[in-house]
Amino acid sequence: MAAMLIQTETTPNPATVKFLPGQAVMTSGTRDFATPQEAEASPLAEALFTLGDVTGVFFGRDFISVTAAQHADWPTLKPEVIALLAEHFSAQMPLFRPGSAADIAVPGDEGGLDDDPADAAIVTQIKELIETRVRPAVANDGGDIVYHGYDQGHVYLKMQGACAGCPSSTATLKHGIESLLKHYVPEVTEVHAV
Numbered sequence: 723m724a725a726m727l728i729q730t731e732t733t734p735n736p737a738t739v740k741f742l743p744g745q746a747v748m749t750s751g752t753r754d755f756a757t758p759q760e761a762e763a764s765p766l767a768e769a770l771f772t773l774g775d776v777t778g779v780f781f782g783r784d785f786i787s788v789t790a791a792q793h794a795d796w797p798t799l800k801p802e803v804i805a806l807l808a809e810h811f812s813a814q815m816p817l818f819r820p821g822s823a824a825d826i827a828v829p830g831d832e833g834g835l836d837d838d839p840a841d842a843a844i845v846t847q848i849k850e851l852i853e854t855r856v857r858p859a860v861a862n863d864g865g866d867i868v869y870h871g872y873d874q875g876h877v878y879l880k881m882q883g884a885c886a887g888c889p890s891s892t893a894t895l896k897h898g899i900e901s902l903l904k905h906y907v908p909e910v911t912e913v914h915a916v
Contacts, residue, residue: 726808730800733864735888738778738789739796740864741803743811748781752866754882755779764818766810773802780865780883781817787864787883835871835878845872847907852879856899860885867899875911877903891915 731740753764756778761767767779770788776799778789788803790796837845849869860867865885870878879899885891892915900913 726812728804728807728811730804731864733787733884733888734890734894735789735864735884737792737794737887738787738864738884739800739803740884741786741788741807742784743786743807745811746784747786747817748783752783752868752882753781754866754886756886762819765815766806766817769806769810770803773799773806775799776803778883778886782861782864782866782883785861785864789884789887835873837872841872841909844907844909848872848877848903848910851903851906852899855902860894863888870916875909877910877913878916879913880916 727744729742729744731742733740753767755761755764755767755771758768758771761771761779764779764781766786767781770776770779770786775790775794776788777791778787780787780789786807790799852867852869856867863884865881865883865888867885868880868882870880872878877900879895881888881891881895885894888894895913895915900910903910903913
C-alpha cells in the first residue's frame with residue numbers, strides 16, 4: 723500500500739492547523755467537536771482528542787482542522803495527527819459510529835433563534851450570502867460560520883473550527899462579514915458571534 727500524503731496548512735488561528743487528506747471528509751455539511759464527549763460520535767475525532775493537547779476537531783468538506791491548547795508543541799503534535807489521519811483514511815474507516823445521527827449536520831439548524839416569519843425574505847438573503855460568499859472563504863482558513871438567527875437588524879453567527887477562538891475572527895466578523903451583509907441587505911445593522 724502506498725503511503726498516504728496528508729498536506730497541512732496554517733490557519734489565521736495560531737492554535738489551529740488544517741489537515742488535507744486529499745479526499746472528501748464530509749460529503750455534506752460540517753461537524754464541530756469542542757469536547758472529548760462530543761467526539762465520542764466519531765472514532766477519528768475521539769482518537770485525535772486522545773493525543774492530549776487537542777482541544778477541538780472540525781470536519782470540513784475536504785479537510786480536518788485540529789485546535790490544540792496554547793502550550794501545545796505543534797512540531798511534536800503534527801506528526802502524531804498526520805499518522806492518525808493516514809491510518810484512518812488508508813483503512814477507509816467510517817468517520818462516525820454506526821447508528822448515531824452524528825454525521826448529520828444541517829448548517830444553520832442548530833437551535834438558534836426562532837426567526838420572525840415577517841423577516842423571511844431578509845433571512846433568505848442573509849443565508850444565501852453566508853452560503854455563497856462567507857462559508858467558502860472561511861473553509862479555506864479551516865473553519866466554518868453557521869447562521870444562528872436574525873432579530874431586528876442583528877445577525878447572529880456561530881464560528882466553528884479554526885474560526886472559533888481565532889484572534890482575527892472578530893475582525894473578520896466585523897469588517898468582512900458585517901460589511902458584506904450590510905451592503906447587500908440594508909436591514910442588517912450588526913453581526914454578532916454566538
